[in-house]
Amino acid sequence: MEMNDFEEFERKLRCHYLFHDSKNDSKHPFYINSGYKPAYSCGTLENYLFATKYELSKINLKKMSPNLNKNEQKALRNLVKNKEIIVRKADKNSTLCILDKSTYIKEGLRQLENELYYEEINQSRIANATKLIHDLIEKWQRNDQIDKITYKFLLQNLFNKKIGKFFLLPKIHKIPPEILLEIENNPAKIIEYGFLGRPIVSLCGICLTPEQQIPDTLRVSPGWRHFSYSKKPIQTGWHNRINTAAKHAGVPFYVLIPDLMTEAEVVDYSVRADDLERDIQRKYTILEEKIQTAWDQYMGNVITTTHFLKVIAKLYKPSDKPLDNVQPI
Numbered sequence: 001m002e003m004n005d006f007e008e009f010e011r012k013l014r015c016h017y018l019f020h021d022s023k024n025d026s027k028h029p030f031y032i033n034s035g036y037k038p039a040y041s042c043g044t045l046e047n048y049l050f051a052t053k054y055e056l057s058k059i060n061l062k063k064m065s066p067n068l069n070k071n072e073q074k075a076l077r078n079l080v081k082n083k084e085i086i087v088r089k090a091d092k093n094s095t096l097c098i099l100d101k102s103t104y105i106k107e108g109l110r111q112l113e114n115e116l117y118y119e120e121i122n123q124s125r126i127a128n129a130t131k132l133i134h135d136l137i138e139k140w141q142r143n144d145q146i147d148k149i150t151y152k153f154l155l156q157n158l159f160n161k162k163i164g165k166f167f168l169l170p171k172i173h174k175i176p177p178e179i180l181l182e183i184e185n186n187p188a189k190i191i192e193y194g195f196l197g198r199p200i201v202s203l204c205g206i207c208l209t210p211e212q213q214i215p216d217t218l219r220v221s222p223g224w225r226h227f228s229y230s231k232k233p234i235q236t237g238w239h240n241r242i243n244t245a246a247k248h249a250g251v252p253f254y255v256l257i258p259d260l261m262t263e264a265e266v267v268d269y270s271v272r273a274d275d276l277e278r279d280i281q282r283k284y285t286i287l288e289e290k291i292q293t294a295w296d297q298y299m300g301n302v303i304t305t306t307h308f309l310k311v312i313a314k315l316y317k318p319s320d321k322p323l324d325n326v327q328p329i
Contacts, residue, residue: 006056010049014038017045026283029275030153091169091198099170099195107197108168124163134158150276168197290315 018038040046066073079087079098086099112118137154140146146154172180172195291312298308 006053011037013045013049014041017041026279028147028149029272029279030150032149032153032156088168088170091171093172095172097170097172097195103195104168104197107195108166108199111168111197111199112166126163130158165202167200169200171196171198287315 015036015038018041068076079085084101086101086104088097088099088104089095090097112120134155137146137151137158141151294303294308294311294315297303298305303311
């Protein structure tokens with residue numbers, strides 16, 4: 001276990017001990033976890049954590065020896081250093097595919113030139129879009145249209161947007177059996193037929209460049225999404241030549257069609273807004289029921305005027321816990 005993992009384990013145990021009696025039934029749908037790290041919980045738990053950490057520190061981890069012989073290791077290093085091929089995991093299975101780099105770039109640019117899903121622009125729009133979004137959020141905050149928690153949620157990572165990354169996963173299960181058999185007998189045929197690739201876009205919703213289709217940039221940001229569309233095994237224009245000079249200066253930018261991005265964002269925020277509205281309605285419904293119960297008891301001479309006023313005062317008093325049912329005097 002890495003020390004960072006154990007520190008997170010310590011934090012969760014201490015928080016569970018300190019807050020196990022706390023309940024928060026009305027958690028805000030846009031609440032961001034604070035990552036609070038208690039310094040101390042109780043003697044018993046601290047002794048357990050110290051003893052566990054001490055026992056872990058005494059473990060001698062043996063260095064794993066490779067299961068490849070020298071010739072296989074040399075061959076693997078040569079494959080990694082070979083800039084003319086691309087090694088990819090196949091879509092929907094764990095099979096590895098080795099592709100010619102020019103074939104891979106050709107398929108990527110073929111998909112990017114599909115105007116139904118992508119739009120070519122001359123320069124990145126990230127800075128302008130970020131400023132527009134920031135101004136809009138600030139306006140909502142000034143007009144009290146959103147609360148502080150929602151404001152903080154919307155602003156998180158707003159200015160940390162990076163250029164997106166586009167790459168493909170070979171869809172070998174979409175290749176017709178007769179063509180697949182022909183490729184197995186003659187691997188050079190893959191250049192003639194090409195391959196179908198499943199497009200994966202990290203940091204979906206922002207610009208991406210053809211430069212980052214190439215295998216040097218495989219890092220995917222947490223929380224990535226992807227858009228994909230189905231294709232027939234053989235399509236019109238499959239063998240059309242596409243410019244593969246992706247690494248030359250002045251390459252164009254591509255961005256996902258705004259309609260697709262808007263649809264994904266609207267669905268996400270609509271679900272969160274519905275949860276927030278439902279939570280607010282539930283609070284006021286419970287409050288109304290308690291006021292009506294207290295009023296009925298007051299009109300039925302079950303409780304006095306003083307007790308009725310105290311009940312109403314407690315209902316409107318800020319509290320994290322729901323008020324118990326009104327009891328008759």
